[in-house]
Amino acid sequence: MAVITVCVVVCAVIYIVIIEPQLKKRRTSLERMHQLQLKLTKIKGDLLIKDCIDSVYSQIEPLIAGEGTDQQEKSRFTRELSGLYSKLNVTITSTTILPTVDEQFYRRLSAKIEMHGHVKEVFNFVLAVEANRSPIKIEQFHFKAREIVDNINASFLITKVVAKPQT
Amino acid sequence: MKAKRIKTQWASVNLAGDGNVIVCMKSNPDIHRDCIHFDSLERLKQAIDNKRISVKKWAVAVPRSSCILKSVILPASDMDEAAKMMEFELPSLVPLPPDEFVYGCTLLNRQENMLNVLVCILKLSVLEEFLKPYRAVGIQPHRIVLESLAINNWFEMSGVISSESFVSVLVNKLGSAVQTYIDGNLQKASNLILANGDITASSSDIVEEVLNQQEELPVSQKDTYEVLIAGAEEYALEVKNLLSSKARELSVSDRISIVPNPRIDFYEQDGKYVHDNNRFCFETAIAAGLLELAANSRYPHSNLLPQQYVRKHERRVLLGRYLYTAVFSIVLLVLVWLCLAASNWRIEKLSNVIESQIVPIEQVAGGVDSKRQRVVAIRRQLSNRGQIAQIISELYEYTPGAISISELKYVANQSGASVEMKGQADSLSAAFDYTDAVREAKFLHGIQIENAQQTPRPGGSIVIFKAYCDISNSDLNNGQDKE
Numbered sequence: 001m002a003v004i005t006v007c008v009v010v011c012a013v014i015y016i017v018i019i020e021p022q023l024k025k026r027r028t029s030l031e032r033m034h035q036l037q038l039k040l041t042k043i044k045g046d047l048l049i050k051d052c053i054d055s056v057y058s059q060i061e062p063l064i065a066g067e068g069t070d071q072q073e074k075s076r077f078t079r080e081l082s083g084l085y086s087k088l089n090v091t092i093t094s095t096t097i098l099p100t101v102d103e104q105f106y107r108r109l110s111a112k113i114e115m116h117g118h119v120k121e122v123f124n125f126v127l128a129v130e131a132n133r134s135p136i137k138i139e140q141f142h143f144k145a146r147e148i149v150d151n152i153n154a155s156f157l158i159t160k161v162v163a164k165p166q167t
Numbered sequence: 168m169k170a171k172r173i174k175t176q177w178a179s180v181n182l183a184g185d186g187n188v189i190v191c192m193k194s195n196p197d198i199h200r201d202c203i204h205f206d207s208l209e210r211l212k213q214a215i216d217n218k219r220i221s222v223k224k225w226a227v228a229v230p231r232s233s234c235i236l237k238s239v240i241l242p243a244s245d246m247d248e249a250a251k252m253m254e255f256e257l258p259s260l261v262p263l264p265p266d267e268f269v270y271g272c273t274l275l276n277r278q279e280n281m282l283n284v285l286v287c288i289l290k291l292s293v294l295e296e297f298l299k300p301y302r303a304v305g306i307q308p309h310r311i312v313l314e315s316l317a318i319n320n321w322f323e324m325s326g327v328i329s330s331e332s333f334v335s336v337l338v339n340k341l342g343s344a345v346q347t348y349i350d351g352n353l354q355k356a357s358n359l360i361l362a363n364g365d366i367t368a369s370s371s372d373i374v375e376e377v378l379n380q381q382e383e384l385p386v387s388q389k390d391t392y393e394v395l396i397a398g399a400e401e402y403a404l405e406v407k408n409l410l411s412s413k414a415r416e417l418s419v420s421d422r423i424s425i426v427p428n429p430r431i432d433f434y435e436q437d438g439k440y441v442h443d444n445n446r447f448c449f450e451t452a453i454a455a456g457l458l459e460l461a462a463n464s465r466y467p468h469s470n471l472l473p474q475q476y477v478r479k480h481e482r483r484v485l486l487g488r489y490l491y492t493a494v495f496s497i498v499l500l501v502l503v504w505l506c507l508a509a510s511n512w513r514i515e516k517l518s519n520v521i522e523s524q525i526v527p528i529e530q531v532a533g534g535v536d537s538k539r540q541r542v543v544a545i546r547r548q549l550s551n552r553g554q555i556a557q558i559i560s561e562l563y564e565y566t567p568g569a570i571s572i573s574e575l576k577y578v579a580n581q582s583g584a585s586v587e588m589k590g591q592a593d594s595l596s597a598a599f600d601y602t603d604a605v606r607e608a609k610f611l612h613g614i615q616i617e618n619a620q621q622t623p624r625p626g627g628s629i630v631i632f633k634a635y636c637d638i639s640n641s642d643l644n645n646g647q648d649k650e
Contacts, residue, residue, distance in 0.1 A: 014500060022507035029514040036521040043528055046535035057538040060545045105537040106544050126555050135548040138555055138579070145573040161544045 063135050066162030070100050070107070073162050077109045080136065081158065084128045090117030090154075107162050110139075114155040116146060122154045129158065136160045178222040179317075179457035180308075181450040182208070182300060184341060189431070189450045191458040192222065202431045202451050212304035225306045226461035228314035228453050229297055229471060231344075231358050235261065235288040238275060243282045246274055250468040253286060260286065267291050271469035273316060274352050285353065287313045289471050309480060310461040311471040314453050315346055315356040320465060321456025322395050323351065325426045332388040334377050336406060338398035339449040343373050347380045349388060355380050370405040374413055397426040397452060429455040551579060558586065558610050558638075565605040569597040583639040586611070591629050595619055598632040610638050 098110035140157040178192035188205040205211040243249035275283040346356040361369035574589040592598035598619045619632035
C-alpha cells in the first residue's frame with residue numbers, strides 16, 4: 001500500500017512538474033496556430049474579393065458616410081425623419097432617439113416615432129421612408145384604429161446605418 | 168579447444184571427493200549441455216574471476232549420506248498441498264527446532280487420496296559446512312537438491328528408458344549409487360563404497376544390491392522394470408555381465424542397458440578445454456542431471472535452500488525489478504517529455520511560418536473586411552425596401568369586404584418578418600375564409616387565424632379574430648423578383 005501511495009505521489013509530482021507545463025504550452029501553441037491559420041485564411045479570402053468589394057463599396061460609400069460624432073449623426077437622423085413627416089398631415093405624439101448600437105465598423109442609430117392621423121397620411125409616411133435615399137429602415141410598426149373613421153395611431157421603430165469616423 | 172567465454176542463466180556444480188569440480192551449463196541453445204571438469208575449486212575460481220564463466224544461478228547437489236530421508240503418507244491431492252502439510256508433520260519426524268534444519272520433499276507414490284511423500288531433512292549446520300567450499304569461490308546456490316534426484320533426472324533424460332520403473336547403477340572405482348524408481352519416482356537409494364581397484368569384488372557388491380532392490384519392487388513391476396548402468400566403462404561392463412548371468416532366471420537379462428556417459432571437457436591450466444570422455448567422473452552425471460533439474464524447475468518442493476537465502480534472493484529480485492521499473496519509467500518519462508517538446512517545437516515553427524505569410528499581405532487586405540461589413544450592413548438596411556408598402560397594398564387588395572382590420576403589427580427579424588393583425592368579421596365563416604382570400608397574395612398568403620371569437624351585439628353578433636403571418640426571406644426575395 002505504501003509503495004502504491006509513493007508511486008502515485010511520485011507520478012503526480014512528475015506529471016505536475018514535467019508533463020503538465022509541456023501540455024499547457026502545447027495547448028497555447030495550438031490555439032495560437034489555429035488563430036493564425038484562421039487569420040491567414042480570412043486574409044486570403046479578403047484578398048480574393050478585394051476588387052469586388054472595392055467596387056461595391058465605392059457605390060454605397062455616399063450612403064453610409066458619416067464623419068460626425070454620435071450627437072451630430074443623431075441630429076442629422078432626426079432632421080431627416082422630421083423632413084419626411086413634416087410635409088404630411090399627421091400629428092407626432094412622440095419621437096424618442098434610442099441609444100446608438102456600435103458595431104465593429106459602423107454605428108446603428110434608432111428612433112421610435114409615434115403619430116396619429118388619417119390612414120392615407122400614415123401610409124404616405126411609410127412610402128416616404130421606403131423611398132428615401134438614405135439607408136433608413138422601418139424595423140417595426142404598429143397601427144391601431146382610432147374611434148374616428150379612417151384615423152389610426154401608428155408607432156415606428158426606424159434605424160439608420162452610419163459609418164464610424166475614421167481615426 | 169580454444170577457451171571460450173560462457174555466459175549462462177543456470178549452471179550446476181558438483182565437488183568430487185578427490186577435489187575435482189564438475190560444472191555443467193547450457194552455454195548455447197544448440198549445444199545440449201557442456202560439462203567442464205576443473206582440477207580444483209581454485210581453478211574454477213580462476214575461471215569465474217577471469218570471466219570465462221559467467222553464471223546467474225547456481226545449483227548444487229547434497230549427498231544422500233548428509234540427509235535424513237523419511238517417508239510420510241499425507242491426505243493431500245497434490246504436492247503443493249503436501250508441502251504445506253509437511254510443515255506440521257516435521258516436529259514428529261525430527262527432534263530439532265524448525266530453525267535448525269531445512270527440508271524438501273518429492274513424491275514417492277500416489278495411493279487413492281493419499282500421497283506417499285519422501286522428505287529429505289538436512290541439518291542447517293551440515294548444509295553450511297557443505298556449502299563452505301562453494302562460498303569460498305563465490306558461489307551462492309539458488310537450488311540445492313538431493314543428489315539422488317539429480318541422478319534420477321540424468322537417467323530419465325538419457326533417452327534409453329522405455330519403462331517407468333527401473334533400477335539405476337552409477338559406478339566408478341570409488342563408489343556406486345544404486346537407486347530404484349517406480350513410475351519415475353525415487354523409491355530407494357543406496358551408496359556403496361567400493362574396494363578401490365578390485366573390479367570383480369566391486370561388481371559383485373553392486374549386483375547384490377541391485378538384486379536386493381528389485382526384490383522390493385511390486386509384483387506388477389517385476390516383469391517390466393529395466394536396469395540402467397552408467398559410469399566408468401570397465402566397471403559398467405563388468406556389472407552388466409555379472410548381472411546378466413545372475414538375472415537370467417529373473418528374465419531381466421534383456422532389459423539391462425549401459426547409458427552413454429555425458430560429454431565432458433577438461434579445463435586446462437592455460438584456460439583451454441580438452442575433450443576426454445574416458446576420464447569419467449561419477450559427479451559428472453550428477454551435475455548434468457542437476458542442471459536439467461534446476462533449469463527446468465523439476466521437483467519444485469525439493470529445494471533445500473534455507474528460507475533466509477530464499478528471502479534474500481527474493482528481496483534482491485524485487486529490488487532489481489524496482490530498479491528496472493524505475494529506470495524504465497525514467498526513460499519513458501524522458502521520451503514523453505521529448506515527444507511533447509518536439510511537438511511544441513514543431514507547432515511553434517509552423518506558427519512562425521504562418522505568421523511570416525500573414526505579415527506581407529495583412530496591410531493589403533486590411534481595409535477589405537471593414538468595407539465588406541459595411542456593404543453587408545447597407546444591404547440589410549435596404550433589403551426590405553418597398554415590402555411594407557407591398558404588404559399594405561395586399562391587405563387592401565385581398566381583404567374581403569366582410570372583414571375589417573383594426574390593428575396591424577409588423578416586426579422585421581433575421582428570418583424575414585412577422586405580421587400580426589386583429590380584426591372583425593361578420594361571421595365565423597367569413598373570418599376563417601380570410602385565409603383562402605389571401606391565398607394568391609405574394610407576402611400574406613400564409614395568414615393563419617389564431618383565435619376567433621363570436622361576440623353578441625345589438626341586432627346580431629360580430630366575430631373578433633387574431634391572425635398571424637410569417638413572411639420568410641425567400642418570400643420577400645420572390646416578391647421582389649416578381650416586382
